[in-house]
Amino acid sequence: MRLSWASRITILRILLIVPFVSCMLKINDTEQLMRVAMRHAATVIFLVMAFSDALDGYLARRNKQVTKLGAFLDPVADKLLIASACLLLISQRGHVEGVLLPPTVVVLIIGKDLLLIIGFLIVYFTTSQVFVAPVLIGKIANNLQLIMVGAILIAPEVYSFFPGWIWVLRVLWWSAAGTAILVTLIYIRNGSHYIEEYEQGSVSREA
Structure with a gap:
């Protein structure tokens, strides 16, 4: 079965969690430049994922491609993103300074x-x-x-x-x-x- 664009975007959002976590784990690096660069990179990746959350739902409704796979993957992607972000933000390595x-x-x-x-x-x-x-x-x-x-x-x-x-x-x-x-x-x-x-x-x- 061919995946719809909405499902592809949702899967991409799940995959982007890996580089997001990787960047977050480096935002308290010993070098100031590295800390700022990694936090900015994590912010950009996060914004892309947040935007894709709205985009995949819009495409699914507009193209009438609401599927069981999409209905399952979308909340899974949201939960994985929020859970990973929250756990990082209370950790020693992943919290934002201040x-x-x-x-x-x-x-x-x-x-x-x-x-x-x-x-x-x-x-x-x-x-x-x-x-x-x-x-x-x-x-x-x-x-x-x-x-x-x-x-x-x-x-x-x-x-x-x-x-x-x-x-x-x-x-x-x-x-x-x-x-x-x-x-x-x-x-x-x-x-x-x-x-x-x-x-x-x-x-x-x-x-």
Whole structure:
């Protein structure tokens, strides 16, 4: 089967995570020039991936090429990117100078994704069906996380003319954490309702 352009872009986004991580691991190098160059490179790669997130969805809808593969790969790419970025931003080697993402925020964001994966598996093994029902708040949460990471990456430049940038970052990362909690609760509710409806339907068919 020939891959659509939307799926190709999504796969490219997944592949770009490797050079992104590689650059992030060098942003605290001993040489100042290397630190700045690697952070700028990581920022550019991140922006390309963030833009591709919007582009692949647009192409899939415009060309009417929404596929099961694309519906699976797109959230996987998002989760891999956000998880790798968050883990790097709280690490000694990958954090941006002057900014350290609170571990609580990272736990809530990554914990949300882990719970959603567990929930997906529970629904699948209970109903033998794949249940993927995106909600608007989920997209908002994802966009907030992307903006948060991008804002942290450019923080050293912004600090030079706007010292209050740290307050913007705090609003962003706690908003991202809050929406992650909300998304988790909504998906738990939706998944529970889906299982209940499936079981009620099974009982009706048997009767």
